[in-house]
Amino acid sequence: xxxxxxxxxxxxxxxxxxxxxxxxxxxxxxxxxxxxxxxxxxxxxxxxxxxxxxxxxxxxxxxxxxxxxxxxxxxxxxxxxxxxxxxxxxxxxxxxxxxxxxxxxxxxxxxxxxxxxxxxxxxxxxxxxxxxxxxxxxxxxxxxxxxxxxxxxxxxxxxxxxxxxxxxxxxxxxxxxxxxxxxxxxxxxxxxxxxxxxxxxxxxxxxxxxxxxxxxxxxxxxxxxxxxxxxxxxxxxxxxxxxxxxxxxxxxxxxxxxxxxxxxxxxxxxxxxxxxxxxxxxxxxxxxxxxxxxxxxxxxxxxxxxxxxxxxxxxxxxxxxxxxxxxxxxxxxxxxxxxxxxxxxxxxxxxxxxxxxxxxxxxxxxxxxxxxxxxxxxxxxxxxxxxxxxxxxxxxxxxxxxxxxxxxxxxxxxxxxxxxxxxxxxxxxxxxxxxxxxxxxxxxxxx
Amino acid sequence: xxxxxxxxxxxxxxxxxxxxxxxxxxxxxxxxxxxxxxxxxxxxxxxxxxxxxxxxxxxxxxxxxxxxxxxxxxxxxxxxxxxxxxxxxxxxxxxxxxxxxxxxxxxxxxxxxxxxxxxxxxxxxxxxxxxxxxxxxxxxxxxxxxxxxxxxxxxxxxxxxxxxxxxxxxxxxxxxxxxxxxxxxxxxxxxxxxxxxxxxxxxxxxxxxxxxxxxxxxxxxxxxxxxxxxxxxxxxxxxxxxxxxxxxxxxxxxxxxxxxxxxxxxxxxxxxxxxxxxxxxxxxxxxxxxxxxxxxxxxxxxxxxxxxxxxxxxxxxxxxxxxxxxxxxxxxxxxxxxxxxxxxxxxxxxxxxxxxxxxxxxxxxxxxxxxxxxxxxxxxxxxxxxxxxxxxxxxxxxxxxxxxxxxxxxxxxxxxxxxxxxxxxxxxxxxxxxxxxxxxxxxxxxx
Numbered sequence: 001x002x003x004x005x006x007x008x009x010x011x012x013x014x015x016x017x018x019x020x021x022x023x024x025x026x027x028x029x030x031x032x033x034x035x036x037x038x039x040x041x042x043x044x045x046x047x048x049x050x051x052x053x054x055x056x057x058x059x060x061x062x063x064x065x066x067x068x069x070x071x072x073x074x075x076x077x078x079x080x081x082x083x084x085x086x087x088x089x090x091x092x093x094x095x096x097x098x099x100x101x102x103x104x105x106x107x108x109x110x111x112x113x114x115x116x117x118x119x120x121x122x123x124x125x126x127x128x129x130x131x132x133x134x135x136x137x138x139x140x141x142x143x144x145x146x147x148x149x150x151x152x153x154x155x156x157x158x159x160x161x162x163x164x165x166x167x168x169x170x171x172x173x174x175x176x177x178x179x180x181x182x183x184x185x186x187x188x189x190x191x192x193x194x195x196x197x198x199x200x201x202x203x204x205x206x207x208x209x210x211x212x213x214x215x216x217x218x219x220x221x222x223x224x225x226x227x228x229x230x231x232x233x234x235x236x237x238x239x240x241x242x243x244x245x246x247x248x249x250x251x252x253x254x255x256x257x258x259x260x261x262x263x264x265x266x267x268x269x270x271x272x273x274x275x276x277x278x279x280x281x282x283x284x285x286x287x288x289x290x291x292x293x294x295x296x297x298x299x300x301x302x303x304x305x306x307x308x309x310x311x312x313x314x315x316x317x318x319x320x321x322x323x324x325x326x327x328x329x330x331x332x333x334x335x336x337x338x339x340x341x342x343x344x345x346x347x348x349x350x351x352x353x354x355x356x357x358x359x360x361x362x363x364x365x366x367x368x369x370x371x372x373x374x375x376x377x378x379x380x381x382x383x384x385x386x387x388x389x390x391x392x393x394x395x396x397x398x399x400x401x402x403x404x405x406x407x408x409x410x411x412x413x414x415x416x417x418x419x420x421x422x423x424x425x426x427x428x429x430x431x432x433x434x435x436x437x438x439x440x441x442x443x444x445x446x447x
Numbered sequence: 448x449x450x451x452x453x454x455x456x457x458x459x460x461x462x463x464x465x466x467x468x469x470x471x472x473x474x475x476x477x478x479x480x481x482x483x484x485x486x487x488x489x490x491x492x493x494x495x496x497x498x499x500x501x502x503x504x505x506x507x508x509x510x511x512x513x514x515x516x517x518x519x520x521x522x523x524x525x526x527x528x529x530x531x532x533x534x535x536x537x538x539x540x541x542x543x544x545x546x547x548x549x550x551x552x553x554x555x556x557x558x559x560x561x562x563x564x565x566x567x568x569x570x571x572x573x574x575x576x577x578x579x580x581x582x583x584x585x586x587x588x589x590x591x592x593x594x595x596x597x598x599x600x601x602x603x604x605x606x607x608x609x610x611x612x613x614x615x616x617x618x619x620x621x622x623x624x625x626x627x628x629x630x631x632x633x634x635x636x637x638x639x640x641x642x643x644x645x646x647x648x649x650x651x652x653x654x655x656x657x658x659x660x661x662x663x664x665x666x667x668x669x670x671x672x673x674x675x676x677x678x679x680x681x682x683x684x685x686x687x688x689x690x691x692x693x694x695x696x697x698x699x700x701x702x703x704x705x706x707x708x709x710x711x712x713x714x715x716x717x718x719x720x721x722x723x724x725x726x727x728x729x730x731x732x733x734x735x736x737x738x739x740x741x742x743x744x745x746x747x748x749x750x751x752x753x754x755x756x757x758x759x760x761x762x763x764x765x766x767x768x769x770x771x772x773x774x775x776x777x778x779x780x781x782x783x784x785x786x787x788x789x790x791x792x793x794x795x796x797x798x799x800x801x802x803x804x805x806x807x808x809x810x811x812x813x814x815x816x817x818x819x820x821x822x823x824x825x826x827x828x829x830x831x832x833x834x835x836x837x838x839x840x841x842x843x844x845x846x847x848x849x850x851x852x853x854x855x856x857x858x859x860x861x862x863x864x865x866x867x868x869x870x871x872x873x874x875x876x877x878x879x880x881x882x883x884x885x886x887x888x889x890x891x892x893x894x
Binding site for chain 1: 631
């Protein structure tokens with residue numbers, strides 16, 4: 001029987017197990033942590049994530065989407081919270097388009113259930129990968145409970161073991177000519193749980209992603225199923241007017257929220273008391289190449305860990321599964337050929353995803369509070385309504401399409417220059433106010 | 448008694464041991480390899496190196512220079528070998544200035560002797576560092592012969608264990624927010640030993656660094672003490688008209704040398720038979736930060752491994768010792784303060800060294816065969832002869848001064864733009880030929 005090993009039972013690992021099981025592989029998964037379905041999610045991991053089109057596409061391919069839809073909360077736009085408490089809404093796309101807030105633990109548990117139910121899949125928890133033998137497809141595994149080590153061999157091995165991938169660290173990094181970088185950005189994050197009202201209702205509109213943009217830093221909030229919101233404060237660690245190193249006392253935290261996020265402080269006056277509930281965590285971009293060697297491939301964060309500002313980390317990982325699945329069929333399970341094309345196709349997209357993610361911190365923390373940016377988004381939206389075949393905004397290409405990230409990035413830069421030109425030559429604000437905007441758009445895109 | 452641990456008995460480790468011993472430290476060195484004084488130098492390590500002013504300065508500070516001088520061969524300039532066998536000489540600096548060809552093994556052995564003789568220094572060979580405990584200054588060591596492991600504690604720990612530093616890999620890389628990258632360039636290298644004549648004499652001028660510049664690749668040769676030359680061919684691994692992947696048979700190697708380096712082939716017609724004597728090796732730039740944590744500091748290649756094209760890898764490592772020694776005195780052996788200033792000062796210089804090293808591949812492989820470049824060097828030399836206080840070429844700043852690399856790099860770029868301007872506005876070639884060049888220089892630099 002055809003066999004595969006997967007290191008890591010996270011989002012990429014559990015979805016890829018479903019793909020492999022459906023293709024008739026006996027799949028063995030080794031996961032360092034305990035069963036997420038029986039234990040608390042580990043501290044420091046973000047609690048909810050934004051699922052968008054690429055993720056749905058990858059899940060739909062193997063019928064997983066139906067099981068996830070009921071636990072996903074649609075967010076059709078952003079709501080910006082100014083310091084004075086004023087709210088501004090900006091739709092993400094057209095009517096009916098949305099990204100979805102999902103619980104990392106919830107979606108992961110569901111995918112494990114599906115993987116186990118869909119074929120010959122075995123998941124071993126609390127099993128660490130110590131080493132990898134590329135040519136034979138063998139991994140050296142330690143049972144963390146018994147400390148016993150053993151080797152496990154299969155036709156092919158997939159490292160879905162995250163940003164701090166053991167396979168990459170213990171295996172790939174020791175290969176000659178393996179390029180690798182881990183770059184931590186100057187900012188960290190801390191999560192805060194905004195509880196539901198006493199009656200279980202939401203304190204904010206649950207169908208939007210909330211942003212408190214403050215220029216060099218920001219807070220965001222995504223709804224959870226139970227009426228609460230997971231809020232995340234992104235901010236420099238140090239060396240800034242506002243940075244984490246200054247928030248070392250309850251009083252300092254309280255004052256910070258009172259002054260910087262007054263509407264939030266009103267909703268959650270005890271925020272300073274929950275400050276230590278979640279750790280202060282760092283954020284890194286990890287790049288490497290090659291992604292495959294011998295019988296082993298890196299997938300998801302193990303290959304292209306990114307910062308979370310485009311909400312695309314999970315989506316890119318699930319898209320890896322979709323693409324690997326497509327190539328598995330295309331090359332008739334000749335894994336040498338699959339791996340070759342996989343890394344050639346996916347690497348530029350991983351790089352673009354990371355560049356886009358870094359760029360979007362500026363968009364979220366700063367640009368969304370800028371009238372010029374919001375005007376441009378309004379105009380963009382109208383263009384794509386009138387000429388959907390001719391114009392798709394960068395955000396839409398990334399979040400509502402399956403256009404490769406590298407292509408989206410390139411096109412997005414070109415379009416932005418084009419839009420800036422139009423706005424320099426026309427009073428777009430007046431045209432929107434007086435209804436003349438459609439005429440302008442027709443005059444430009446009509447032919 | 449004050450104590451220090453050094454991981455690695457290479458060039459940085461053995462010189463730094465001398466500094467520490469002279470400052471009254473009990474020094475324990477753990478070296479992964481066998482004693483270089485009793486064994487063959489490991490394959491793949493380059494056999495000779497170019498020592499320049501920074502290295503001499505660092506050795507002189509602790510009196511080591513006197514012992515090294517007798518085994519160093521001065522090279523006062525480059526000799527370029529064209530395909531047609533024509534030789535062009537270009538002096539490196541002023542009369543009397545030279546860089547020095549030294550044997551890696553020879554200089555390393557001498558420095559170990561001096562370290563052992565200069566105080567309480569113990570070197571343990573075939574001892575690997577498995578782990579490091581930053582706060583206590585403890586290392587976990589494995590005796591490679593007995594497989595026994597033990598811990599060793601001291602006031603302070605120095606990782607001088609090279610590009611593939613175990614301390615960096617097993618320790619620093621696991622720290623949160625440690626930035627790291629390993630980037631392999633597209634080129635590799637292979638060494639060839641050009642033997643002495645039958646009578647022991649040199650086949651080429653020993654007091655020059657020989658270059659066969661071929662545009663996208665090159666070969667170089669440095670003299671050894673025994674009449675031989677170590678020649679190194681730098682070339683892309685693949686995907687080029689000339690690349691290592693095409694030289695897979697004796698016949699292909701022979702043809703390659705016949706066509707590309709005909710004068711060399713004449714001197715060494717059996718080159719193809721020696722092709723496999725040395726391995727094909729890769730070349731990488733490794734960057735990281737921070738360089739210190741707790742009681743542990745990275746020095747030399749462990750902190751800033753570079754490609755060899757400026758001949759500065761060893762010199763930068765020895766300069767680390769000089770700077771660490773200076774700061775040790777300045778801060779009265781308060782190591783927290785020493786480490787803080789050490790990494791702040793040295794990191795920009797490490798980065799600049801790496802940028803300069805990459806740039807100089809182009810200089811050596813390509814520019815040195817370009818009449819415009821050689822003319823510029825001639826003009827530069829004359830300027831620095833007439834106005835030594837006002838002008839020092841980039842090469843001289845890097846190789847014949849102790850000006851920090853970052854400053855040299857910045858100044859070098861400015862000077863180059865300035866020189867290009869002068870050459871665009873004046874017929875420098877004619878002025879050199881007709882003796883008018885000094886007037887031009889005086890008119891520019893006179894005030």
